[in-house]
Structures are given as C-alpha cells and as structure tokens.
Amino acid sequence: xxxxxxxxxxxxxxxxxxxxxxxxxxxxxxxxxxxxxxxxxxxxxxxxxxxxxxxxxxxxxxxxxxxxxxxxxxxxxxxxxxxxxxxxxxxxxxxxxxxxxxxxxxxxxxxxxxxxxxxxxxxxxxxxxxxxxxxxxxxxxxxxxxxxxxxxxxxxxxxxxxxxxxxxxxxxxxxxxxxxxxxxxxxxxxxxxxxxxxxxxxxxxxxxxxxxxxxxxxxxxxxxxxxxxxxxxxxxxxxxxxxxxxxxxxxxxxxxxxxxxxxxxxxxxxxxxxxxxxxxxxxxxxxxxxxxxxxxxxxxxxxxxxxxxxxxxxxxxxxxxxxxxxxxxxxxxxxxxxxxxxxxxxxxxxxxxxxxxxxxxxxxxxxxxxxxxxxxxxxxxxxxxxxxxxxxxxxxxxxxxxxxxxxxxxxxxxxxxxxxxxxxxxxxxxxxxxxxxxxxxxxxxxxxxxxxxxxxxxxxxxxxxxxxxxxxxxxxxxxxxxxxxxxxxxxxxxxxxxxxxxxxxxxxxxxxxxxxxxxxxxxxxxxxxxxxxxxxxxxxxxxxxxxxxxxxxxxxxxxxxxxxxxxxxxxxxxxxxxxxxxxxxxxxxxxxxxxxxxxxxxxxxxxxxxxxxxxxxxxxxxxxxxxxxxxxxxxxxxxxxxxxxxxxxxxxxxxxxxxxxxxxxxxxxxxxxxxxxxxxxxxxxxxxxxxxxxxxxxxxxxxxxxxxxx
Numbered sequence: 179x180x181x182x183x184x185x186x187x188x189x190x191x192x193x194x195x196x197x198x199x200x201x202x203x204x205x206x207x208x209x210x211x212x213x214x215x216x217x218x219x220x221x222x223x224x225x226x227x228x229x230x231x232x233x234x235x236x237x238x239x240x241x242x243x244x245x246x247x248x249x250x251x252x253x254x255x256x257x258x259x260x261x262x263x264x265x266x267x268x269x270x271x272x273x274x275x276x277x278x279x280x281x282x283x284x285x286x287x288x289x290x291x292x293x294x295x296x297x298x299x300x301x302x303x304x305x306x307x308x309x310x311x312x313x314x315x316x317x318x319x320x321x322x323x324x325x326x327x328x329x330x331x332x333x334x335x336x337x338x339x340x341x342x343x344x345x346x347x348x349x350x351x352x353x354x355x356x357x358x359x360x361x362x363x364x365x366x367x368x369x370x371x372x373x374x375x376x377x378x379x380x381x382x383x384x385x386x387x388x389x390x391x392x393x394x395x396x397x398x399x400x401x402x403x404x405x406x407x408x409x410x411x412x413x414x415x416x417x418x419x420x421x422x423x424x425x426x427x428x429x430x431x432x433x434x435x436x437x438x439x440x441x442x443x444x445x446x447x448x449x450x451x452x453x454x455x456x457x458x459x460x461x462x463x464x465x466x467x468x469x470x471x472x473x474x475x476x477x478x479x480x481x482x483x484x485x486x487x488x489x490x491x492x493x494x495x496x497x498x499x500x501x502x503x504x505x506x507x508x509x510x511x512x513x514x515x516x517x518x519x520x521x522x523x524x525x526x527x528x529x530x531x532x533x534x535x536x537x538x539x540x541x542x543x544x545x546x547x548x549x550x551x552x553x554x555x556x557x558x559x560x561x562x563x564x565x566x567x568x569x570x571x572x573x574x575x576x577x578x579x580x581x582x583x584x585x586x587x588x589x590x591x592x593x594x595x596x597x598x599x600x601x602x603x604x605x606x607x608x609x610x611x612x613x614x615x616x617x618x619x620x621x622x623x624x625x626x627x628x629x630x631x632x633x634x635x636x637x638x639x640x641x642x643x644x645x646x647x648x649x650x651x652x653x654x655x656x657x658x659x660x661x662x663x664x665x666x667x668x669x670x671x672x673x674x675x676x677x678x679x680x681x682x683x684x685x686x687x688x689x690x691x692x693x694x695x696x697x698x699x700x701x702x703x704x705x706x707x708x709x710x711x712x713x714x715x716x717x718x719x720x721x722x723x724x725x726x727x728x729x730x731x732x733x734x735x736x737x738x739x740x741x742x743x744x745x746x747x748x749x750x751x752x753x754x755x756x757x758x759x760x761x762x763x764x765x766x767x768x769x770x771x772x773x774x775x776x777x778x779x780x781x782x783x784x785x786x787x788x789x790x791x792x793x794x795x796x797x798x799x800x801x802x803x804x805x806x807x808x809x810x811x812x813x814x815x816x817x818x819x820x821x822x823x824x825x826x827x828x829x830x831x832x833x834x835x836x837x838x839x840x841x842x843x844x845x846x847x848x849x850x851x852x853x854x855x856x857x858x859x860x861x862x863x864x865x866x867x868x869x870x871x872x873x874x875x876x877x878x879x880x881x882x883x884x885x886x887x888x
Contacts, residue, residue, distance in 0.1 A: 209625030209661050216628070216636060216659040226655040227521045227552075234267050246656040246666060247736055254672040254694050258295040261306070261514060261670065261697060265295075268517045273311040273483035296695070301722055302713060304695035307510055311483035314490050314509045315386035319347055319479070321553045323528055328550065330531065330578050331376050331558040334565065335423040335453055339376055346380070349471065351479040353384035356470035360415055360447045364389035364482055367492075369413035369442075370538065371397055371404065371435065373422055373560040377451050377467060378538055379547050381417055382491070386509070389482035392491040396539035397422055398429070399841060400871065401437040407494050410504045411704050412444040417470075420461055421454030425565030432460055486510030487701050493541055493644045496840045503715060504704035507647050515648050515698035516548035522669060523652050524582055524611055524638065526554045533557035534584030534613060535571060539841055541644040542615065546584065554582075568593050569603040576604035583609050586616035587623060587639070588843055591765065594626040606632050615640040615649065616843055618740045620762035621662035639664045641740050643726065645716070646698045651690075651730075651738045663737040670696055675732045680720045687731050687741065687756065692724040699724070729756045743847070748777045748794065748826060755826060757847060763821045764796065769810055772799040772837045775828070776851045795854070796828035797877075799837055806833045832880060838863075838873035846874075853877050854884070 209215070223229030232249070235241040239259070243249040253260040264270075297305045322328045322343035329341040341349070362368060368385040370392065372378040378394060385392040393411055395404045397419055416439060421430040431454075439445055448464040487508040494502035520526045532549035533556075536542040549556040557578050563571050563585075575583055593600065600606060612627060612635050619639045627637050637659050642649030650671035657665040667673035675688030682688075703712045719725040731739045741756020748755045757775055764773040778793045796814075800806060815827045838846040849863035859874050868874070 209621055211621045211662045213661040214658045215624055215661055216634075218656055218658065222655055226525050227527055228523075228525065228655055231263075231267055231522055235263060238266070239263060246654050250667060250669055253669040254667075257299055257670070257694060262295045264514050264518050264670075265307070268514075268521070270312065270317065270513065270517075273313060273316065273481070299695060301692075301695045301699070301724055302709060302717060304699070305487070306514075306697045307486040310486050310510070312486055312510045312513060313387065313389075313481040313484060314513050315350070315383040316481035317513055318383055318386075318548070318550045319343075319350065321528075322346065322550060323553060323555060326555070328555050329376050329379065329558065330555060332561065332574055332578065333373075333375065333559070334425060334561040335373075341376055346376075347479055348475050349376075349380045350383045350387065351476050352471040352473060353380050354387050354479070355473045355476055357384055357388060357390065357415065359473065360470075362388060362390050362415055364484070365489075366390045366415070367411045367413040368392050369408050369411075369416045370394040371399075371416065371418040371431075371438065372451065372538055373397055373419060373453070374536060374538055374543060374558045375451075375453070375560055376558060377417075378543075379556075379558070382547065386490055387479070387481045389484045389488060391489045391506075393493075394491075394538040394543070396537035396841065397431050397434075398424075398537065398869075399539055401434050401441070403841075404434075404438050405441040407502050407504065408438075408442055410501070411492055413442060414444060415447045415449065416442070416445050417449040417451065417467075418461065418464075419451045419453035422560065423454070425562035427562075428454065430454065435461055484509055489701060491544065492704055493544070493647060495644060496844065503711070505645060506701040506704055507698065508701045511697035511699070511701070512544070512548070512647060513551070515646070515696065516545065517551055518669060519545070519648050519652070520549060520554075521552045523649075523654055524613065525636070525655050526552045526582055526611075528553035530554040530581045531557055531579050531608075532582045532584075533559065533575065533578065533580045535559060535563055535586070535589065536584075537841070541647045542584065544647055563589060564592075568596055568598050569600065572598075572600035572604045572606065575606060575609060579608055581608050582611040582613065584613035584615070584640075586843055587614045587619040588617055590614055590619065590623050590627065594623060594630075595765070595768075599630045601630055601632065609635055611636045611638065613638050613640050615642075617845075618742065618756075618758035619662075620758070622762070622766065624659070624661040639740075641728065641738075645700065645726070646696060648698055650692065650696070651740065660737055663733065663739055665737055667736075667738065673730075673732070673738070675730050676720060676723070676725075680723070684732050685734055687729055689719070690726045690728040690730040690740070691720060692726065695724075748775065755822060757845075759822060760818075760826065763817055764798070764814065767810075767814065767817075769801050769804040770798050771801045773797065774837045774845050774847060774850060776847055776854060778851065778854060793830075794826065794828045796831045797834045797837065797850075798831060799835065800833055806831060834876045834880075836870055836873045836876075838877070839869045841869050843869070849874070850877050854881050856881070856885070 223232060295307060297308055327340040328343050328346055331339040368390050370378055370381050382392045395407060418435045420432055439448055449467060449470050450461040450464045451467045489506045490509045490512055491507055493505045526532055526549060532546060532554045534542050534546040536546060547556055557580055559574060609632050636655060638653035640649040641651045641664060650668050650673055651664045652668050653665040672692055672694035674682045674691050674693055676691050677683050677688050702709060706712055716724050727743055729741045742758045760775050761773055764770055774797045776795045811831055818827045852862035853859060859878050863874060
C-alpha cells in the first residue's frame with residue numbers, strides 16, 4: 179500500500195458540475211451485481227451441520243423444511259420452537275441438574291420445554307429460559323478436540339504459542355484459582371487491557387467460570403478511551419500487558435497502565451503479562467501472570483451455575499459521540515447465539531481451524547473465541563496485518579492450516595487495490611469459508627475473493643453488531659452467493675426493512691429492524707437500572723421493534739444489501755443512497771487511497787456549492803505521487819454520474835491526509851458532519867475512540883475556513 183501525500187485540507191477546491199447524464203448499469207472487474215458466484219453442491223445437506231440439524235428436526239420434531247426460506251420463516255414465527263431446538267440440538271445443559279462440575283454430554287441434559295423457552299416475548303423485556311442455570315465457560319471447555327491444539331496463536335511480539343485441550347483447561351483452572359485468591363467472585367468485574375493472545379481467552383473463561391463479569395479493551399486504546407469504558411463498570415481486578423509490537427514498531431504501555439489504574443479507584447489488584455519485555459518491576463505494585471497461575475491445579479475445574487441472563491461480559495459502543503454504551507451480554511444468550519451462528523451458518527465444527535482478524539476491543543474477538551463451543555480450533559493473531567506486507571495474514575493462514583478465514587471488507591479491498599493475489603502467495607486450498615464484516619463488501623470485492631483466494635469457498639458477508647455480539651444477516655451453506663449481496667437473514671433473526679412510517683418494504687432502501695426478540699439482545703446497559711438508556715438506543719423510533727441504525731434493501735429473493743449507516747445516508751433531490759455505494763465508486767480509482775462523503779442538508783446561503791439548501795462534500799486521501807487536478811476531478815464526476823446518479827456528484831472535493839476511523843476501522847461520517855455544521859470537535863466526537871485522535875483536526879480547520887473564521 180502507498181502512503182498518502184500531505185495535502186492541506188483547506189485548499190480551495192472548485193465545485194464540480196453535476197451535469198444531467200443518467201447512470202449506466204455497473205460492471206466491476208467483470209463481476210455484475212447479483213451475479214451468482216457460488217452455488218451449494220447438490221449433496222450439501224449430507225455433509226453440512228445445517229443439514230444434520232434439519233435431519234434432527236425431522237427425526238425429533240417431525241418438522242421438514244424444503245429450503246432455507248421455509249426454515250427461516252419458522253425460526254422467527256415460532257421462537258419457542260426454534261430456540262428450544264437449538265438448546266436440544268447442541269445439548270445445552272441446565273446446570274441445576276449437572277451441578278458445578280464439567281459439562282458432560284451424557285449427564286444433566288434435559289430437553290427444553292417450549293413453554294419455558296421464552297416468556298414476555300416482546301421487545302424490550304423478553305425473558306429467555308427462565309429458571310435455568312448455565313455457564314458459558316462450562317460449555318466452551320466441554321467439546322474440545324482430544325488431539326492436536328485447540329488454540330493456535332501467532333504474534334509479532336513473541337514466538338508461536340499452541341495449547342492442547344488439557345493445557346487450556348489447566349490454565350483456566352489455575353487462573354480461576356488465582357482470581358479466587360484475589361477475592362473475585364460472582365458479579366465482580368475483571369478488566370483485561372490485553373491483546374489477542376491466549377492469556378486473554380484464559381482470563382475470560384476463568385472469570386466466566388466464577389460468574390464474574392469480563393470486559394476487555396485492546397492495548398491500542400488510549401487512556402481516556404479505556405477510563406470512559408471501565409469507570410462505568412468499576413472493575414476489581416485489572417490484567418494488562420506492559421506493551422506490544424505492531425509490526426516492527428515497539429509500543430510501550432507502562433505509562434498508560436499507570437494512568438488507567440489511577441483513574442479506577444475500585445481496583446484492588448493489577449496483574450501484568452510481561453509481553454513486550456520480561457523485566458521485573460516494569461509495572462509497579464503488580465502481580466505477574468505467572469503469579470496468578472502459581473497455585474496448584476484444582477482436582478476438578480468447577481463452574482458457577484448462573485441464570486440464563488447473568489452478565490457474561492460487557493462490550494462497548496464505539497463511543498465516538500459521547501460515553502460508550504456499556505452493553506451487557508448474558509451467559510445463555512451468547513451461548514445459544516454463537517452455537518447457532520458458528521455451526522449452522524459458518525458450518526464450523528471439529529477439524530476446523532477458525533480465524534478472524536480482530537483485536538480484543540471488537541466484538542468479533544468474542545465471536546472467534548466461541549469457536550471452541552462447536553469443537554473447532556481457534557486461531558488468535560496479534561499483529562499488524564500490513565507488516566511486512568499485505569500478504570502476512572494469507573501466509574499465516576497456510577502456516578496455521580486455517581479452514582474458515584475472517585477479516586474486514588476494508589482489508590479485502592486494500593488487498594484488491596494493491597493488486598495482491600493471495601493464492602499465489604500461499605496455499606489457501608484449505609480455506610472453505612471466508613467471512614467479511616466491518617463494512618459492506620462491494621461487488622468487486624466478491625469477484626476478487628473468488629478469483630484470487632479460492633474459487634470453491636463459501637463467501638459470507640456478515641452484518642450485525644456489538645449490540646447483539648453477532649450478525650443477523652449473513653450467508654448459509656444452503657444458499658448461493660450473489661455478488662454484492664448478503665445471502666439471508668440469520669436463523670432466529672426477524673430482519674426487515676422499514677420505511678419512515680414503520681412499514682416493511684421489499685426492493686427499496688429502508689431502516690434495518692428486528693421485529694422479534696433474540697436471546698443475545700443485551701441484558702441491558704450497565705448502570706441503567708430503569709432501562710431508559712437502553713430503550714432510547716433501540717426502541718424509540720419504532721416502539722416494540724429494534725431499530726439497528728443500518729440502511730438496508732431486502733430483495734425479492736430474500737437477500738440483503740447493506741449500504742451503510744442510516745444516519746449517514748445521502749439524500750439529494752429525492753434520491754436516497756447509502757455511503758457504501760459511493761465509496762465503492764470513489765475507491766475504485768487508483769489515485770484515491772481512502773475517502774469520506776458527507777451530505778449537509780441545510781447550509782447557509784454563502785456556503786460554496788450550495789444547491790437548494792444542501793451540499794455534498796467529498797474528502798479524499800490521495801495515493802502517493804497523485805495530485806487532485808482538474809482531470810481527476812472530471813473523471814470522478816463522470817464515474818459518479820455514470821455509476822450512481824447526477825445528483826450524487828459532489829459540490830466540492832477536498833484532499834485530506836487521513837480519514838478519521840474508529841479503533842475497529844469504521845469511518846466517522848456523522849462526527850465529521852457535526853463538525854462541518856459548526857460543532858466543536860470535543861462535542862462532535864470522543865477522540866479517544868479514534869484510531870488516530872488527531873485525524874479530525876483537518877476537518878475542524880476546513881470548517882473554520884468555510885465559515886471564514888480561520
């Protein structure tokens with residue numbers, strides 16, 4: 179990848195004439211939107227986990243479904259029947275019968291009665307499996323492969339680490355005993371300032387086994403960002419690293435750790451993993467990870483039986499416009515949802531090696547470690563994915579024998595733009611599934627994967643969020659892959675697109691909603707005893723219906739097209755369009771390394787380029803050696819006019835040095851829009867939640883320039 183030029187963001191830029199030309203049908207890299215790129219083999223039901231589940235339904239419930247659409251419709255119409263079948267199929271155990279010992283497939287299993295699956299099936303307020311007792315960690319450690327590693331870890335900070343089932347269980351048992359010695363018990367919070375390494379997984383499982391509540395922040399989070407999150411949950415124990423390497427760069431975190439602990443008065447103990455340097459005393463007044471695990475291994479690893487909705491972990495919204503929302507997820511909801519998603523959608527099971535590139539600050543880390551639930555080996559990678567080049571993760575996939583490879587859409591598009599051909603860099607023949615999330619994957623991204631990774635894999639564009647710690651629109655082994663489309667709503671997810679009046683629409687853009695509850699919807703927000711903050715976040719727009727905040731089109735064949743956040747949608751002259759479509763066009767130019775588009779609905783009469791009180795601004799990061807000259811402006815305008823519409827040609831194109839993104843890589847259209855509307859940066863966004871805290875400065879300068887105040 180090339181580095182962008184440093185271009186002053188307040189350079190005057192001429193407006194581009196929109197013209198009046200009509201768009202043509204899009205064809206990208208020989209791949210047409212909606213083109214079928216993969217079809218299920220005729221015998222898919224014979225060798226897939228969802229096929230086995232269908233046979234279970236027929237054998238045990240006398241239910242037969244001819245296709246995915248019929249199965250999905252039943253899964254959202256009969257919530258008790260569907261989620262009860264998930265409990266039964268995966269032999270989830272009610273620990274009231276099994277006790278506090280290890281989960282055993284032949285002990286303590288009782289079929290879930292339909293009348294005890296869900297009560298008050300409304301939103302918010304649905305209660306799942308009332309009266310049962312479960313433990314996420316007990317099930318995580320129940321179905322581990324007997325042979326070979328169950329955890330495979332690679333890092334740019336230290337050498338490879340691999341754990342067998344016995345080694346993982348022993349580490350969890352010792353960590354659990356160590357936490358008990360520190361006074362941790364049911365309901366206490368354990369915070370992890372740790373990267374994606376085995377110790378973080380061990381700490382999660384040890385905490386969950388006690389009924390304690392786990393919360394992680396990746397060590398790239400700055401002090402303010404971490405304190406904003408953890409001050410809300412008041413942790414008792416903090417486990418940290420002293421630093422890490424990001425590619426060739428050493429990042430020391432000793433000062434940040436000191437600042438974080440100083441702001442958290444409830445902390446009683448700090449434990450350090452000497453990850454960057456094994457030097458005693460680098461983090462004063464702390465135990466080491468070895469100290470925590472120093473006691474004798476207990477004879478039997480025990481698990482606290484907790485209610486279905488007992489807090490398992492707290493995840494956080496991005497926090498770009500205020501304090502991050504502390505989203506509480508429960509043991510039972512995560513257990514059932516991840517069993518369903520990983521086995522029935524991603525077809526994961528024993529013999530698989532499951533990888534998804536993530537930090538511990540993104541919900542995909544929580545998803546990938548749940549691969550243990552379905553008997554897969556999990557692959558954990560702590561690294562700069564672009565070091566020493568963009569081939570790093572692909573070579574790692576060969577080395578670690580990955581069978582299901584997950585990443586973000588921006589990473590795939592970066593590989594494509596760089597001309598990378600991963601299947602020439604590494605043997606990727608073992609990869610039979612590829613997941614993409616974090617942003618909509620454009621049509622050309624679908625085509626690139628099938629041409630340059632593996633032509634026989636099942637590509638799943640996966641869309642959901644931290645709010646449910648899963649995706650609710652994805653793919654299925656039973657369905658074809660259409661270029662640019664997500665194959666289906668997930669089982670149990672009553673997905674619809676709503677128009678502004680709250681009516682379901684097909685074939686046109688609308689608000690993505692969930693019309694029925696799911697078990698992994700949050701237990702609530704921490705510190706929100708009356709639920710008012712929770713209701714305001716999801717249920718104000720359409721009472722009784724979950725509004726997610728994405729802009730989606732449900733097609734007549736049941737597929738979905740996500741086009742970006744609904745609060746960042748572009749609407750000009752009555753034509754409404756998601757930002758993802760815009761970026762797909764702009765970032766197809768070799769000269770454009772990155773971009774961000776903002777629609778200002780109400781601008782002053784003196785604003786440049788204003789058209790009937792509205793304005794469309796395009797910010798671009800230029801590739802190295804590129805200038806934003808008149809020719810490039812004309813070509814951008816022509817391509818937008820052809821591919822989208824004349825109304826979506828920007829009034830102004832502004833070069834900047836970087837595009838502001840969250841730590842998980844999402845573009846910050848809404849905070850930038852607020853800055854351009856006159857809000858101060860510290861009110862428009864929480865800079866601690868940004869990958870580059872200084873990335874908004876250029877937009878603030880540009881806003882002052884427009885107002886004539888700077």
